[in-house]
Amino acid sequence: MTIRSRYLCITIDTECDKGAGWKVEKPLGFAGVTDGLGQRLAPLFRAHRAKPTYLLSPEIMRHDESVALLRTLAKESDLGTHLHAELAEPGAYVPDETAAFQRDCSEDEERAKLTTLTDSFKSTFDRKPTCFRAGRFGVGKNSVPILESLGYEVESSVTPHMEWASAGAPGLDFRGAPTQPYHPDPNEPGRPGSSRMWEVPVTIRPSVLARVPIVGKLAEPRWLRPTRGTEESIVLVAKEELAAALAAAPERPAILCAMFHNVEIVPGKSPYAKNESEARAILSRLSALLSFCEREGVSVVGLSDLPEILAP
Numbered sequence: 294m295t296i297r298s299r300y301l302c303i304t305i306d307t308e309c310d311k312g313a314g315w316k317v318e319k320p321l322g323f324a325g326v327t328d329g330l331g332q333r334l335a336p337l338f339r340a341h342r343a344k345p346t347y348l349l350s351p352e353i354m355r356h357d358e359s360v361a362l363l364r365t366l367a368k369e370s371d372l373g374t375h376l377h378a379e380l381a382e383p384g385a386y387v388p389d390e391t392a393a394f395q396r397d398c399s400e401d402e403e404r405a406k407l408t409t410l411t412d413s414f415k416s417t418f419d420r421k422p423t424c425f426r427a428g429r430f431g432v433g434k435n436s437v438p439i440l441e442s443l444g445y446e447v448e449s450s451v452t453p454h455m456e457w458a459s460a461g462a463p464g465l466d467f468r469g470a471p472t473q474p475y476h477p478d479p480n481e482p483g484r485p486g487s488s489r490m491w492e493v494p495v496t497i498r499p500s501v502l503a504r505v506p507i508v509g510k511l512a513e514p515r516w517l518r519p520t521r522g523t524e525e526s527i528v529l530v531a532k533e534e535l536a537a538a539l540a541a542a543p544e545r546p547a548i549l550c551a552m553f554h555n556v557e558i559v560p561g562k563s564p565y566a567k568n569e570s571e572a573r574a575i576l577s578r579l580s581a582l583l584s585f586c587e588r589e590g591v592s593v594v595g596l597s598d599l600p601e602i603l604a605p
């Protein structure tokens with residue numbers, strides 16, 4: 294009997310420092326990179342022999358100290374891109390909040406901003422990026438064809454069981470999206486279709502109350518995300534998704550995709566950790582997930598590694 298392969302990607306949206314209410318710190322700050330990646334995350338991933346995936350927002354590649362650190366981390370990490378449209382040329386500016394959904398850009402504007410983001414990654418790291426996530430998960434009907442034309446192989450903005458109308462994006466609706474990787478419809482990333490690239494959805498499980506009438510509609514889906522919850526609850530989401538993937542397709546590798554932001558694990562740089570003990574609690578939940586994967590033989594790989602792993 295063959296042992297079925299199981300993998301975890303830890304994807305980290307990597308951006309400038311924010312604060313309470315996600316307000317962008319001005320002038321731009323990068324403690325979430327220098328302290329967050331350099332002092333907190335990289336040692337933790339090293340201790341667990343895990344390869345993280347840092348998805349880089351445009352402003353990161355304009356900050357010399359962040360770039361120097363990321364060049365050293367590139368040996369032990371996967372790097373990709375992350376679009377916050379306000380911060381990408383052409384027309385880059387520093388907003389009070391990174392609120393844009395790229396699907397609301399015109400096709401030409403979305404293409405132009407993704408092109409400058411991709412080019413700045415290439416000139417910074419001397420290779421092309423192959424994995425991507427939209428800021429605020431805001432992919433739309435033009436995103437996948439543009440990303441494919443720029444050479445991307447993995448898109449990771451789909452959030453199953455979620456819809457984002459109340460966040461300002463009516464119609465950005467991933468309820469019913471698969472929870473395991475698939476080739477997306479070119480114009481509807483939340484549905485399977487004929488695209489060459491892979492969609493790797495963020496691992497999100499329905500609420501345990503989802504099937505209860507009325508109450509179920511209000512209950513929050515559970516993300517594979519260390520931001521909130523307990524060490525037990527994040528491990529439970531991982532276990533459930535692995536079991537569901539195995540039951541649905543026993544012959545395929547099972548993939549988990551955890552996400553959070555670099556700024557979450559540095560005090561005062563996001564709404565999630567006001568102080569050191571809250572930041573440490575997020576790191577402890579991340580560590581619990583990594584320990585579970587070590588015990589269970591789940592390999593922690595980069596998003597860019599998945600096309601080879603998923604190839605038939």
Ligand SMILES: [Zn+2]
Pocket residue numbers: 306307308350375377427428429
């Ligand atoms: Zn972001």
